[in-house]
Amino acid sequence: MASAKCDKVFCGTFVHSSNENLMQILMNKAIGVDSSGKIIFFDDESRIVDLQEKFSFTTDQVTYLSGREYIIPGFVDTHIHAPQYIFTGTGYDLPLLGWLEKYTFPSEAKFKDVDFAKMAYRKAVERTLKNGTTTASYFATIHYDACTVLCDLVEELGQRAYIGKVCMDRNAPEFYVESTRRSVEDTERFIKYVLAKNDSLITPVITPRFVITCSEELMKGLGQLAQKYQLPIQSHLSENLREIREVNAMHPDSLNYTNLYKEMGLLTEKTYMAHCCHVSLDEVKMLSECKTSVAHCPMSNFDIRSGVADVKLLTDHGIDVGLGTDIAGGHSPSMLSAIHMAIVASNTIQFTRGDDYKPISYKEAFYMATLGGSKVLGLDNVIGNFIVGKQFDALLIDTGAKDSPFDVFEDDSIEDLVQKFLYIGDDRNIKKVFVAGKLVSGTAK
Secondary structure (H helix, E strand, O other): OOOOOOOEEEEEEEEEEOOOOEEEEEEEEEEEEOOOEEEEEEEEEHHHHHHHHHHHOHHHHHHEEOOOOOEEEEEEEEEHHHHHHHHHHOOOOOHHHHHHHHHHHHHHHHHHHHHHHHHHHHHHHHHHHHEEEEEEEOOOOOOHHHHHHHHHHHHHHHOOEEEEEEEOOOOOOHHHHHHHHHHHHHHHHHHHHHHHOOOOOOOOOOEOOOOOOHHHHHHHHHHHHHHHOOOOOOEHHHHHHHHHHHHHOOOOOOOOHHHHHHHHOOOOOOOOEEEOOOOHHHHHHHHHHHHHHEEOOOOHHOOOOOOOOHHHHHHHOOOEEEEOOOOOOOOOOOEEEEEEEEHHHHHHHHHOOOOOOOOOOOOHHHHHHHHHHHHHOOOOOOOOOOOOOOOEEEEEEEEOOOOOOOOOOOOOOHHHHHHHHHHHHOHHHHEEEEEEEEEEEOOOO
């Protein structure tokens, strides 16, 4: 059987994670990608002549990285509200529930206008791609038509995405609420719309906003849809203390907030919950038993003063954890900001726990933003690192970019260059963005 032909080859330094190693820096390597975007070899650069003969590529197809460049897996944003991009960076004077009423619901209601949705969603997707988000798990709005707009734009721009029509049938303003029946019916319509595209990059995801805005009838209906179509589920859990009190008051017979989702059929091995700042140990054990994952959103947890999730507690119980920007609760669409704030959040926990508590390292935060995020979305057999057979979702990082926000010095090691990018780099250092081997952002040269 003939070997697959290469479409492109990169030679130089690669940085990724594995199940055994939070961060591996691999120098003098060569990676080959075929026309479908699949990695067909990852080998020593010294074998480039043999590889060229075996995989039939020309020297013109080879890109040699400079000493200040390296390639990392694309970032996986496990929790982002696409319509909220329009007010990102504003409105941080209120905690969660007041913030939803004053800023979020009025802003999301604007997406009833399809032309407005086309304009705003294009900007949101382009911005996340520019910042290196190759995979995003989007909350859209309650509007079916606008959800299809987001889906079409993601397809056009080449991003990998999970997209969910937001569902909410109670405790919301009249201008932004739907009936239970309409919510379930439109969700199924959207599922069918996405599946009909037969695009492997786009997946519909069941998206109840959270318990306060979703009746039991609605949640059960969504749970049934998730089961019927074998789909992932995303929502919010234990983000804010007032939120938890209100959920408990509304559902006094339920064991706890987490168990309520379980009773509704929404806590499965394909579920990932954002936040989990205030989950009890019993709830952590329940999440673990259900094989439910967590989208850690440290930016928004600080920005709207919700709390701090104990990532170590979650991972110690075998729960997969990824990172989310959670715009507009979070102030930046950049996963680099999420990485930095995840480290800060873990450091703040140590303030109260003492030196016996070991906060996460930059390597752990990098893992959560890449391979960890792919596990949360159930995509770790497809993306997340540079394993032969996976898709080439990747970022070409240039630490010596002309307009870089940081400087590089002669004595800087490759480890230094990785840390500098993760802590103080930005989109100016992201030279190229690839999804399934296709250049979707950055310069062609």
